[in-house]
Amino acid sequence: VVEKIEDAVKLGKGASRIYATIELGKSTVGRTRIVDDDPVNPEWKESFHIYCAHSVSNVTINVKSDDTLGAHVIGRATIPLAKILPEKPIKETYDLFIEGNAKQRGKVKVKLQYTSVQRDPSWGSGIHGPNYQGVPFTFFPQRSGCKITLYQDAHMLPGFLPNIFLARGMLRQETRCWEDINNAISSAQHFIYIAGWSVHTQIRLVRDRNTGEGQTLGELLKKKADEGCKVLLLVWDDRTSNRGIPNLSVMGTHDEETFNYFKSTNVKCLLCPRNPDSGLSIVQGMTVGTMFSHHQKSITVDAEVSPSSPSRRIVSFIGGLDLCDGRYDDQNHSLFRTLNFVHKDDFYNGCFKGAALDYGGPREPWHDIHAKLEGPAAWDVLTNFEQRWMGQGQHGYLLDIPQIRDIITMTPITEAFDPETWNAQIFRSIDGGAVFGFPTIPEEASNMGLVTGKDQVIEKSIQHAYIHAIRRAKDFIYIENQYFLGSCASWDSMQDTGCDHLIPIELALKIARKIEAGERFTVYIVIPMWPEGLPDSLSVQPILEWQRKTMEMMYREISQALIAKGMYDVHPKDYLSFFCLGNRESKIPGEINPVRSVQEPIIGEHYRKAQENRRFMIYVHSKMMIVDDEYIILGSANINQRSMDGARDSEIAMGAYQPFHTSMDASPWGQIHGFRMSLWYEHMGILLDDFLHPNSTQCMGVVNKIGDKIWNEFISEGPDMRDLTAHLMSYPVQVWEDGSVSVKEGYPCFPDTEATVLGSRSPLPPVLTT
Incomplete structure (x- = not known):
């Protein structure tokens, strides 16, 4: 708790905007709001719950003065770990100094307590039955039913x-995401709210060779709006595009096309810039507004309760799929x-320069994960949309839900004793620059799982949910993510x-702790090539x-744990392995014949070689983690700083489990187990x-x-090209x-490219690429 700077040497006389940070090594792990009404004796009274996994010798409190740039x-206080490790509350006043200057710059009063993760009663305990209350210190509580x-x-x-x-002799059933989304939109009567990084009006959600294609998304949404349904779209305003200048966007999000398509229609499309929080400096604000995005993907509609009921x-x-081009794919990829x-x-x-249908394939296969939420947690997704919509100053278009609560009710969709019921919790990465209604009083924000800092209010509950789930894990973790x-x-x-x-160091x-305890624990991670x-x-x-x-x-962390345990003949990959997905197709009759040649100068060599060798990666766009087959996190958030920070890209995710299918008594065989097995069957072609x-x-x-086998098939070359x-x-x-990592012998570059696998430095600032 950073409470107060005491005026020891007339600290900060003439200053006007004072705040404090908490640092572990080079990582800033906490930051107070700015106090500008008492520059001499600022008082914060803010509480922080900080996850730590850092190799440091002390905790540093920095007191800073903010200005426009x-x-x-102003000064630093250093608290040695020896004071903290006994895990007893500390409440002391520390002197503030600056390196190389022995003059005292003031004092800061703090109260803190460290708690070892191994003393946490939930460490390695799993969900442990229906009494699990969800991730603590979050904006949205866990919902049952x-x-x-x-x-x-x-x-x-x-x-x-x-x-x-x-369990109970059931079989996992087939699920079809875009068909279900199409049906949900088509059946809505009162409202359709869509938030996306990209929304493309020309895609078709239904593509059936037998029954034909459905109408485009744009046609469907205009039809529903004309029927009296309130259709609202929150589309990220990509500032690399420019209204009135087509094809300028670096990201290809179609934001201007979508906005113009719905002009003069009953669909309200709002282009939503990633506005910086008001507390940021000019330079920081430009960074947020230009470099970061609204990355949430959500759809919320009203639906029937039953065919015989007028209630809705x-x-x-939510998940990883945007309603845009290139996302439609199936398990053949x-x-x-x-x-x-x-x-x-x-x-x-x-991934190709000049890629187009006229030149032929390969297309970029797309693997992703999504979810449909029904019941109380679906309302929290609605709340997120409403907060974001009002955060853009658009209060007048939202449906007045309280007026129709006699029709649309927030009731459980399943009974507590139903073995197929779920508990679910919504998480976000977002800040006060993107939503309306975040509390500004520190005590209120802390109670809602928010962090106030430098006039920002930040929610980073997605990162906290991942950490919480990893610490509770008992046996294994399976991750699919676009970044790691x-x-x-x-x-x-x-x-x-x-x-x-x-997240990586927690894994x-x-x-390492499991190895020390003589227990098995494995982590499987699937990422794009x-x-x-x-x-x-x-x-x-x-x-x-x-x-x-x-x-x-x-x-290296795993290797050191193995050596310390005397397990010299065990390899780190026995505990942690990384994978990617790829495909190769032999030529068959009936394929389209390109009308243009990839030998044209405009086409890159990578495109030519991939077409010649009939192979390409399957792009993993998933954002999912399964823990012990009993708990799942999925949403829009990547495992990088942009998604986990809270003040960079905005994200939404959920954590969910089935109370009757946990690892409390035996290996869980619920829907999460079935989903993992289905994914593994898709990827490995065998059960x-x-x-x-x-x-x-x-x-x-x-x-x-x-x-290893499929990789060797993928890299093989010659006239006899077969399907993987x-x-x-x-x-x-x-x-x-x-634990060291190097190139694979003979393959310093990805197949068909001159791009090094291990990467290289770039003049771009790390804030762009992390």
Whole structure:
């Protein structure tokens, strides 16, 4: 608790905007609001609940003065860890100094207490039955009586699923995301609220070879609005695009196209810039407004309770899928064979220079994860949309929900004794510059899980949810994410890049502590081969370097734990393995013939080689973590600083579990277990008994062997090109026993490219690439 600077030497005379930060090494882990009404004796009285996983020798309190262009340090107080580690409350006054100057700059009074994670009663305990109350210190509480539908990819092929057995003799059922979204929008009567990083009016949600294609999204939304349904769109205003100048956008989000499409219609489309919080400096504000985005993806509609009831309920969708081009895909993730129908009007590849249908494939296959929420948690998604809409000053368009509560009611969708019921909790990364109604009083903000700082109010509950779930985990974790970089404070260098979030180091420490205890714990991580874009570009290469540093930091932590335990013949990859997805298709009759040649000078060599070798990565865009087959987090948030910071990209996610399917008594066999098995079947093309025990040495070994096998199929060249037998490939790096990471022998670059796998430095500022 940072409480007060005492006026010891007339501190800050003439200053007007004073705040304090809490730092662990080079990481700022807490920041107070600015006090501008008492520059001599500012008093904060703010509370922080801080997750720590840092190798440091002290805690530093910095007192700073803010001005238009930034801030400067008035003085620092250093608190040695020896004072903190006994885990008893400390309330003391510390002198403030500046390095190289022995003159006292004032005093600061603090109260703090450290609690070891191993003393936490929830450490390694899992969900532990129906009494689990959810992640503490969050804006939205956990809701019971929910129903969750989990989706892999935008579409699921009929007959794709094998028999995946669940509890009580049930089988996992096929789910089709975009068809369900289409039906939900079509059936809405009162309102349709959509928030997206990108919304493209020309996509078709339904693409069936037998029944034909459905109408475009734009046509569907205009039709519903004309029927009297209130249709509101919150689309990120990409400032690299310019109203009236088409095709200027760097990101290709179609924001201006979408805005212009709905002009003079009954659909209200609001382009939503990533406005900086008012407390930021001019330079910081320009950084937020230009470099960061609104990355949330949500749809909320009203739906029928039952065919015989006039009452309505709320249904929401969240996850990784934007309603835009290139996202529609199924479990085959075809490169060439769907270009004559399913993707004839939706050819997309964001990794090639000049990619277009006229030049032929490969298209960029898209793997993603999404969810439908029904019940009380769906209302929290609605609340998020309303807060964001009003945050743009648009109070007049929202449906007045209180006036129709006799029609739309917030009631559980499942009974407490229903074995298929869910508990769900909504999390966000967002700040007061993006929403309306955040409390500004520190005590109120703290009670709602918010952090106030330098006139900002920040919610970073997604990062906290990940940390909380990792610490509770018992046996294994399975992650799919578009990015995986972070915990720079634990890297071997470049600790000041600002990529401070703790998820990677929390995973590594979890494994290390389990090794120390003589227990098994495994982590499987699936990421794309490289982040979307030209793989040798100035924006992609530094991300790959941060990713390599993150991997190496984790493997070194595991290696040191193995050595300390005397387990010299065990490899770090027996506990942690990274994978990517890829595809290769032989040529078959009926494929489209390109009308233009990739030999044209405008086309890059990567495009030519990928077409010649009939192969390409499957782009992993998922943002999901499964813990012990009992708990799942999914949403829009990547595992990078942009998504986890709270003051960078805005994000939304959920954490959910089924109270009757936890690991309290035995291995859970609920819907989350079935979903993981379905994903593994999609990626590996097989279901094995070993997959039922993912924390075992046997299972990790089998999955690593499959990954190595498919990688070798993928890189093989020659006239006899065959379809890959599966999609899961070992990530192309060499991991050594000491935890160091290097290039795979013979493959310093990704196949068909000249882009180095390990990445390289770039003149771009790290804030852009972390």
